[in-house]
Amino acid sequence: MEEIPIIKLGRSLLVSIQIDMHDRLAVALEDELSEKLVETGAKGVIIDISGLDVVDSFVGRTLANIAGTARVLDAQTVVVGMRPQVAITLVELGLTLPGIKTALDVERGLAIVNATQGETADTIQRGPS
Amino acid sequence: MQRRGKRRTPFNVARPDRFQIRSAEDVRRVRQEVQVRAMKLGFRAVDQTKLVTAASEIARNTLDHGQGGTVDMEFVERNGQFGISLTFEDRGPGIADIAEAMEDGFTTSTGFGLGLPGAKRLVHEFRIQSETGRGTKVVLVRWS
Numbered sequence: 001m002e003e004i005p006i007i008k009l010g011r012s013l014l015v016s017i018q019i020d021m022h023d024r025l026a027v028a029l030e031d032e033l034s035e036k037l038v039e040t041g042a043k044g045v046i047i048d049i050s051g052l053d054v055v056d057s058f059v060g061r062t063l064a065n066i067a068g069t070a071r072v073l074d075a076q077t078v079v080v081g082m083r084p085q086v087a088i089t090l091v092e093l094g095l096t097l098p099g100i101k102t103a104l105d106v107e108r109g110l111a112i113v114n115a116t117q118g119e120t121a122d123t124i125q126r127g128p129s
Numbered sequence: 130m131q132r133r134g135k136r137r138t139p140f141n142v143a144r145p146d147r148f149q150i151r152s153a154e155d156v157r158r159v160r161q162e163v164q165v166r167a168m169k170l171g172f173r174a175v176d177q178t179k180l181v182t183a184a185s186e187i188a189r190n191t192l193d194h195g196q197g198g199t200v201d202m203e204f205v206e207r208n209g210q211f212g213i214s215l216t217f218e219d220r221g222p223g224i225a226d227i228a229e230a231m232e233d234g235f236t237t238s239t240g241f242g243l244g245l246p247g248a249k250r251l252v253h254e255f256r257i258q259s260e261t262g263r264g265t266k267v268v269l270v271r272w273s
Contacts, residue, residue, distance in 0.1 A: 089175070
C-alpha cells in the first residue's frame with residue numbers, strides 16, 4: 001500500500017509528495033494530516049512537490065483542501081519545490097492556488113512559517129485585553 | 130518496412146493505441162502513457178508537462194462526467210512536424226451547453242472549473258463534440 005510519510009520538523013509538518021497522486025491517496029493524506037495537526041499542534045504544513053511532473057486541477061484541489069483544513073486548525077500551508085515546467089503549466093491552466101503560499105525550497109518554506117508564528121505571538125502579546 | 134534514414138516513429142502510426150478510462154488508476158495510466166510518448170517524440174520538459182496535464186484533465190472529465198470511456202493515442206505528422214493526438218470518447222450524458230462548459234469557472238462541483246478551458250490552453254489543437262444523451266468526444270493535439 002502506498003503511503004506519503006508526514007515528518008515533524010520543528011513546529012511544522014513536512015510532507016513530500018513523490019508519487020503520482022490519485023484519489024484514495026489524496027483523501028488519506030488529507031485525513032492523516034489533519035489528525036497529525038491536532039495531535040502535534042504544528043503551526044505549519046510544508047508540502048514538497050519537487051517530485052511531481054504534473055500538477056493538474058485534481059492535485060491543485062487536494063492542495064487547496066489541505067490548506068483550508070490546516071488554516072482552520074491554526075496552521076499555515078506552504079507549497080515548496082515546484083518544478084519550473086509545472087509552474088508554467090499551472091499558470092496556463094489557470095490554477096492560481098488561492099490562499100496557498102509557495103516557496104522555492106523546504107528551508108524557505110520553514111522560514112515563512114516561523115515568521116508568521118513570530119507575528120502571531122507578537123500580536124497576542126500586544127493584543128487588547 | 131522502415132527504411133533506413135527515415136525518422137522512426139515512436140509508436141504505431143497506422144493504428145492508435147487505445148486505453149480504457151474506468152477508474153482513477155486508469156487516469157494515472159493515461160498520464161504515464163502520454164508522458165512516455167511525449168518523451169519518445171522529444172518534447173521539451175515543459176511541453177511534456179503541458180500535454181500530460183491537459184490529458185489528465187480530460188481523462189478525469191471522461192471518468193467523472195462521461196461515466197468512463199476510452200482514449201486513443203496517435204502519432205501525427207503534418208508538414209514535417211511531429212505531434213501527438215489524443216482522442217477521448219465517452220457515452221455519458223453529454224454536455225448540453227458546450228460554450229458554457231468552455232468558460233473559465235464553470236464547474237460541476239468537483240473541480241475549479243478549469244478542466245475544458247484549461248486543457249484547451251495547454252494544447253495546439255482542441256476539438257470537442259457532444260450530444261446530449263449520446264456522449265462526448267474531445268481531441269487534443271500538441272506538436273513537438
